[in-house]
Amino acid sequence: xxxxxxxxxxxxxxxxxxxxxxxxxxxxxxxxxxxxxxxxxxxxxxxxxxxxxxxxxxxxxxxxxxxxxxxxxxxxxxxxxxxxxxxxxxxxxxxxxxxxxxxxxxxxxxxxxxxxxxxxxxxxxxxxxxxxxxxxxxxxxxxxxxxxxxxxxxxxxxxxxxxxxxxxxxxxxxxxxxxxxxxxxxxxxxxxxxxxxxxxxxxxxxxxxxxxxxxxxxxxxxxxxxxxxxxxxxxxxxxxxxxxxxxxxxxxxxxxxxxxxxxxxxxxxxxxxxxxxxxxxxxxxxxxxxxxxxxxxxxxxxxxxxxxxx
Amino acid sequence: xxxxxxxxxxxxxxxxxxxxxxxxxxxxxxxxxxxxxxxxxxxxxxxxxxxxxxxxxxxxxxxxxxxxxxxxxxxxxxxxxxxxxxxxxxxxxxxxxxxxxxxxxxxxxxxxxxxxxxxxxxxxxxxxxxxxxxxxxxxxxxxxxxxxxxxxxxxxxxxxxxxxxxxxxxxxxxxxxxxxxxxxxxxxxxxxxxxxxxxxxxxxxxxxxxxxxxxxxxxxxxxxxxxxxxxxxxxxxxxxxxxxxxxxxxxxxxxxxxxxxxxxxxxxxxxxxxxxxxxxxxxxxxxxxxxxxxxxxxxxxxxxxxxxxxxxxxxxxxxxxxxxxxxxxxxxxxxxxxxxxxxxx
Numbered sequence: 001x002x003x004x005x006x007x008x009x010x011x012x013x014x015x016x017x018x019x020x021x022x023x024x025x026x027x028x029x030x031x032x033x034x035x036x037x038x039x040x041x042x043x044x045x046x047x048x049x050x051x052x053x054x055x056x057x058x059x060x061x062x063x064x065x066x067x068x069x070x071x072x073x074x075x076x077x078x079x080x081x082x083x084x085x086x087x088x089x090x091x092x093x094x095x096x097x098x099x100x101x102x103x104x105x106x107x108x109x110x111x112x113x114x115x116x117x118x119x120x121x122x123x124x125x126x127x128x129x130x131x132x133x134x135x136x137x138x139x140x141x142x143x144x145x146x147x148x149x150x151x152x153x154x155x156x157x158x159x160x161x162x163x164x165x166x167x168x169x170x171x172x173x174x175x176x177x178x179x180x181x182x183x184x185x186x187x188x189x190x191x192x193x194x195x196x197x198x199x200x201x202x203x204x205x206x207x208x209x210x211x212x213x214x215x216x217x218x219x220x221x222x223x224x225x226x227x228x229x230x231x232x233x234x235x236x237x238x239x240x241x242x243x244x245x246x247x248x249x250x251x252x253x254x255x256x257x258x259x260x261x262x263x264x265x266x267x268x269x270x271x272x273x274x275x276x277x278x279x280x281x282x283x284x285x286x287x288x289x290x291x292x293x294x295x296x297x298x299x300x301x302x303x304x305x306x307x308x309x310x
Numbered sequence: 311x312x313x314x315x316x317x318x319x320x321x322x323x324x325x326x327x328x329x330x331x332x333x334x335x336x337x338x339x340x341x342x343x344x345x346x347x348x349x350x351x352x353x354x355x356x357x358x359x360x361x362x363x364x365x366x367x368x369x370x371x372x373x374x375x376x377x378x379x380x381x382x383x384x385x386x387x388x389x390x391x392x393x394x395x396x397x398x399x400x401x402x403x404x405x406x407x408x409x410x411x412x413x414x415x416x417x418x419x420x421x422x423x424x425x426x427x428x429x430x431x432x433x434x435x436x437x438x439x440x441x442x443x444x445x446x447x448x449x450x451x452x453x454x455x456x457x458x459x460x461x462x463x464x465x466x467x468x469x470x471x472x473x474x475x476x477x478x479x480x481x482x483x484x485x486x487x488x489x490x491x492x493x494x495x496x497x498x499x500x501x502x503x504x505x506x507x508x509x510x511x512x513x514x515x516x517x518x519x520x521x522x523x524x525x526x527x528x529x530x531x532x533x534x535x536x537x538x539x540x541x542x543x544x545x546x547x548x549x550x551x552x553x554x555x556x557x558x559x560x561x562x563x564x565x566x567x568x569x570x571x572x573x574x575x576x577x578x579x580x581x582x583x584x585x586x587x588x589x590x591x592x593x594x595x596x597x598x599x600x601x602x603x604x605x606x607x608x609x610x611x612x613x614x615x616x617x618x619x620x621x622x623x624x625x626x627x628x629x630x631x632x633x634x635x636x637x638x639x640x641x642x643x644x645x646x647x648x649x650x651x652x653x654x655x
Contacts (some may be wrong), residue, residue, distance in 0.1 A: 037613035069323035210365050215463065218384030225414070229402045 059281035075283035097246040100185040108193025116201040151175040176258025193238035200234025236302040316499040323372035331357040333523035346510035349520035363392045391465035397456035399444040406440040430458040470502045507547045551604040567606035579625040
């Protein structure tokens with residue numbers, strides 16, 4: 001580029017910028033904010049709020065074997081809340097959620113702590129984080145099914161145990177059991193714990209740990225009094241993610257429990273297959289409300305917004 | 311056991327891989343003294359402090375505190391307490407719990423530790439608003455809390471890592487006085503790392519100037535200022551003109567220099583580059599034809615008797631009686647010469 005053309009270019013930049021800037025400046029500042037929020041608001045409205053509203057409306061509809069009829073009746077809800085099955089599947093899902101949360105929390109916290117505080121090289125840390133994330137590149141369904149040939153009666157694990165003469169006959173509880181469901185959940189969701197907790201931990205100034213040590217705190221005391229309180233938000237966020245995933249799961253329980261356990265969504269899915277949309281909608285609404293209450297409870301513990309803003 | 315010294319460093323070395331951060335330094339810090347480790351960034355002063363604190367392992371050598379070898383001990387067992395550069399207050403604890411932290415670790419019951427914490431907050435004039443979180447405090451207040459948290463462990467040596475660098479200049483001077491007062495009142499040794507020679511001169515009983523992982527000079531601030539042992543020291547502590555003279559280098563105090571040819575003593579002629587009015591003094595900087603730079607700090611009344619302007623050709627002189635140290639070019643080391651010897655210059 002010649003010197004002259006560069007000079008002309010330099011002259012044109014301010015004027016072109018002025019051309020863009022002027023109409024924006026004429027808008028009221030309030031309007032600019034609305035424009036900035038609009039895309040996200042639109043997506044949430046169309047893809048989340050409207051469908052949810054639709055569920056809510058349909059959950060009050062009447063139905064029979066041939067169709068659904070607009071109405072306002074509470075029978076769907078009442079029926080759902082009074083059948084013992086509902087309580088049973090909710091308890092079962094809650095049990096899974098609590099156990100899986102505990103295990104993923106333990107794993108997630110330890111892995112995050114190791115990655116954040118023990119790996120000094122930033123490159124190595126990035127590589128290890130990537131390794132944690134790689135399983136997420138395949139579909140959850142495939143990762144679930146992948147456990148079957150491993151845990152099955154004649155699966156790789158049983159073969160190995162017998163090959164090493166640790167057991168004489170195949171272990172039956174490995175597949176199609178609560179154990180299989182939990183191990184699959186843990187495999188699927190541990191990363192959901194690692195992410196938020198590692199985020200919280202990486203914000204802890206290492207000087208705080210030295211300060212604790214300087215004040216005579218043992219490693220365990222530092223953990224309990226400094227590190228865990230400061231990663232509370234990450235723990236809560238990760239717990240929320242894991243909890244909601246387990247509560248809303250359908251596939252893992254269906255595949256891995258061998259029909260011994262039911263999940264909330266599997267009941268819902270049966271209703272959809274029978275084209276009983278109003279009770280399915282009611283079921284979905286109650287699940288949403290239930291999970292929302294649980295999440296609200298966890299949010300009370302910590303200020304999640306604070307963590308997201310930082 | 312020799313306990314005339316609070317801290318003794320014996321041939322202490324710190325290596326990070328192949329890089330040597332602290333190179334075989336030895337230092338004795340007498341009882342109840344205010345010691346400043348001074349030097350440009352990367353000179354090893356912070357590594358030295360962290361080794362004394364026990365937050366950095368020692369590659370070689372020994373550290374003695376109150377006559378006892380602490381080289382292998384954990385930070386809390388050494389009788390030291392550290393105040394960290396950015397204070398490192400626990401953000402989730404209010405200021406009372408921050409100060410009481412070490413007591414909590416030792417299992418002191420809540421009421422008792424809060425009572426003691428309140429006492430130490432009072433010592434640093436922070437007894438109010440004890441329930442505020444660190445984020446709600448100003449920099450100066452955070453520093454006082456950090457100080458109280460360190461002192462509550464009743465250390466025999468307090469280690470301070472650049473304690474004043476995060477404060478604004480006005481507050482810095484006030485906190486400086488406060489630190490000195492606390493050191494005297496508590497009767498313990500403070501080891502204070504800083505890159506500010508002004509801070510070190512104001513505070514130190516023992517000033518230790520470091521460069522490239524070594525101690526270049528240590529002594530009282532007055533000793534160091536009056537007899538800088540090398541060109542580096544003279545330049546670093548400031549207030550000196552480092553000039554080539556005959557076959558060596560000399561350091562001349564800028565405040566001893568006068569403008570105008572009034573004596574037959576040593577002199578330097580050059581053109582004035584800058585005149586800075588600084589209140590009680592005026593700084594006149596000049597450069598000679600050969601590129602040697604020098605400055606004279608003149609009391610304002612002397613300057614205004616014969617004002618000069620940038621561009622003027624002037625001669626600066628310094629009294630023969632002024633102490634001059636000469637430095638040989640090989641190794642750039644100063645050697646002290648007596649005032650009498652100066653007469654031959």
